[in-house]
Amino acid sequence: MTDGLPEDLSPRPPGQRGRLKIFLGAVAGVGKTYRMLAEAHRRVERNGEDVVVGVVETHGRPATAELLKGLEQVPLKAIAYRGATFYEMDTDAVIARHPEWVLVDELAHTNVPGTRHAKRWQSVEEIRDYGISVIATLNIQHLESLNDAVYEITGVRVRETIPDAIVDAADEVELEDLTPDAVINRLKRGDIYHGEKIPQALANFFRRPNIVALRELALRKTTEEVDTD
Numbered sequence: 680m681t682d683g684l685p686e687d688l689s690p691r692p693p694g695q696r697g698r699l700k701i702f703l704g705a706v707a708g709v710g711k712t713y714r715m716l717a718e719a720h721r722r723v724e725r726n727g728e729d730v731v732v733g734v735v736e737t738h739g740r741p742a743t744a745e746l747l748k749g750l751e752q753v754p755l756k757a758i759a760y761r762g763a764t765f766y767e768m769d770t771d772a773v774i775a776r777h778p779e780w781v782l783v784d785e786l787a788h789t790n791v792p793g794t795r796h797a798k799r800w801q802s803v804e805e806i807r808d809y810g811i812s813v814i815a816t817l818n819i820q821h822l823e824s825l826n827d828a829v830y831e832i833t834g835v836r837v838r839e840t841i842p843d844a845i846v847d848a849a850d851e852v853e854l855e856d857l858t859p860d861a862v863i864n865r866l867k868r869g870d871i872y873h874g875e876k877i878p879q880a881l882a883n884f885f886r887r888p889n890i891v892a893l894r895e896l897a898l899r900k901t902t903e904e905v906d907t908d
Contacts, residue, residue, distance in 0.1 A: 688774060690808040697807035700814045700851040701786065703901060705894040706885065708871030709857045711816040712736065712784055716746035718814065719782055723750070733781040733806075733813075734768035734799075739873060753781070758793045765791040770802045774809045781806060782814050787821035787841040800841050819897040822846065832892045833884055847904075854901040859890040 702711040712735060722728040732752040737744045753776055756769035767790050773781050783806075788799040796802045803813050820829045823840040830836050846852065857865070863885065865871055872880055 688777065688809060691810040695810055697810050697812040698850040699807060701846060701849045702816045702853050702855050703897055704818050704855045705897040706818060706862060706890055708862060708865050709855050711855045712743050713746060714855050715782055715814050715816055716743065719750055720746065722780065729779040731776060731778045731781050733773050733783045735782060735784045740870065758791045760791050760793055767791055767794050768799065768802060770795065770805055773806055774811065777809065777811060780812045780814055784816050786815040786817045787839040789839050800845055817841065819893055819900060825896060833889045835884055852901060852904040854897060859887050859894060862890055863887060
């Protein structure tokens with residue numbers, strides 16, 4: 680039994696695990712988190728479903744932050760590390776709250792040392808073991824099998840990866856797509872990053888050929904998932 684959970688909660692049989700829906704994108708800023716939050720509102724307001732926020736990274740984007748309003752948020756867990764305080768999703772609190780659905784942003788995120796699981800996707804797997812369904816976001820460059828391909832495309836070695844098996848076993852993968860030009864325009868407007876990060880991003884990871892290639896990988900992955908279904 681996980682520490683801090685009510686005694687009447689226990690992991691479910693494999694056939695009763697929570698579902699997993701993933702909003703997949705080619706790069707940051709295509710609107711995955713916004714779409715996830717919009718779907719949460721639809722589920723709550725139209726269908727009366729019990730949906731909570733486990734963790735959402737707004738990155739200072741006003742439109743995304745606005746969509747958090749009206750949604751119940753499970754408080755994050757404060758973790759002290761190297762003289763600073765960090766905040767991670769509180770897996771035990773989510774399980775104890777036991778909603779129908781929980782929103783979990785940035786599935787490949789590495790948790791701060793001191794968290795029970797090293798990776799956020801591992802926390803999600805535990806949450807699903809208790810029969811709670813998860814809506815999550817992920818960028819294509821974090822897929823483990825594409826690590827070398829992404830390095831060849833961008834020259835950047837992505838350190839945070841997620842096993843392909845997690846995505847392959849998801850109940851639903853939905854591509855959140857924008858054209859490369861639309862992504863670049865959003866970046867220039869400051870809708871993705873702010874200040875000095877903008878020219879750095881345009882000169883490096885967010886060069887148009889990189890976005891085109893990453894978008895192709897995301898489209899291909901989504902097509903594979905549709906064919907499998």
